[in-house]
Amino acid sequence: MDTQPCILFVDDDRDIRSLLAEYLDANGFRTLTAADGTGMWRILDSTRIDLIVLDLTLPGEDGLTLCRTLRARSNLPVIMLTARGEPLDRILGLEMGADDYMAKPFEPRELIARIRNVLRRTQALPPNLEPLNAKRLCFAGWILDLAARHLISPQNTVVMLSGAEFRLLKIFLEHPNRVLNRDQLLNLTHGRDADPFDRSIDLQVSRLRQKLGEDAKVPMLLKTVRNEGYVLATPVSVEK
Template identity: 70%
Template sequence: MDTVSTILIVDDDRDIRTLLADYLETHGYRTRGVPDGTAMWKALDEQRPDLLVLDLNLPGEDGLSLCRKLRANSSLPVIMLTARAEPLDRILGLEMGADDYLPKPFEPRELLARIRSVLRRSAAAPAALAPDKIQHIRFSNWTLDLQARHLINPDGVVIMLSGAEFRLLRVFLEHPNRVLNRDQLLNMTQGRDADPFDRSIDIQISRLRQKLGEDARLPQIIKTVRNGGYVLAGSVSVEPAA
């Protein structure tokens, strides 16, 4: 029997929380709704959900700040909601580590589709890496732990990754020294094509470079290929699981 996924909804609008909870529960999910960041942290301490639906505009600490703090020590999938449909809000949400973004107003079935997609991507693992047989992937003195889903830097310090960052880095490590364009990267990580104004891949690569300690002007690990895309340069090795 499939495990039932739990969705934590953080929105200060009680009607929206109730509407989404009822809709998602009719489609087989468990839900919990809370109104603000304080209640969110308490809920996360009590039981880790499988996905977080997080409103950007919350009383007190806003969704962007909450997402940034969450990403410091967790790869929990996050879908961010906002009443503002400005492109800048979407960019900021992705920069803070959200896995997807949905502007209000929206149809509950669209959120359901996004939730299913994010959960599917989070659980999926490319067959080429055979994660049940491989524990670590090493590159440029860094290590990606496939089981814990985090990075380990050359000094042994753990660096947390969002779900989107983990999937993107894993794709690069599957295809070292191969130029991958934005369309390919979006298809491999999110199962969709890019639109002309989609900057999500660029944002995630920028965040990955920061976590890898790269000089944005002269990156050595994930390099930009003019008019081509991006390439992970250098050798990659794997370490079998125990």
């Protein structure tokens, strides 16, 4: 059985694809390449991939659009690449669900380190549902629309979510009745390790509770497990 992580590198520059694939293969990875979104989806439909390195600027659908569509289907790790080093690009990439971000030109050794770091984080996470070929996730009368990226209340009212709130709620819905600690939640939603003083997850959970109409003192859906983390305490069903 092949235990080498399989990396899909998506970039429209043939020379970069060739050079990076050779470098990754020489450093313990199995590498496939694609020049655009069409090629990326073709490979994903036929091959098990462990991580995607995705260029932002591509012919046809750009990297941001592809990343957003991918995030609605699975939790496959994504490292975004761009020739533009603008902070807005990085923010947009992370908002679309990228696990990490690098600006071109980059040092190949740094990319290797980032790939290994993202794989280490994601492989250390608790088992979750199989990648969801789903349109909506349903729980306690609520519906999370994965395409529109918003909530629908039991009263059929649309509740808008920020990018961070959407990612966090989706993670909880894909791990129902499992306790997730802050490290795991930060890794899944932001692609980084937790700082001991980082309370961003607590703030996002608080905001999600407000969107769900939860009593902050006695929440029924997003419960706090003392000294451990948070748990979504309700069954989840999938609409395809």
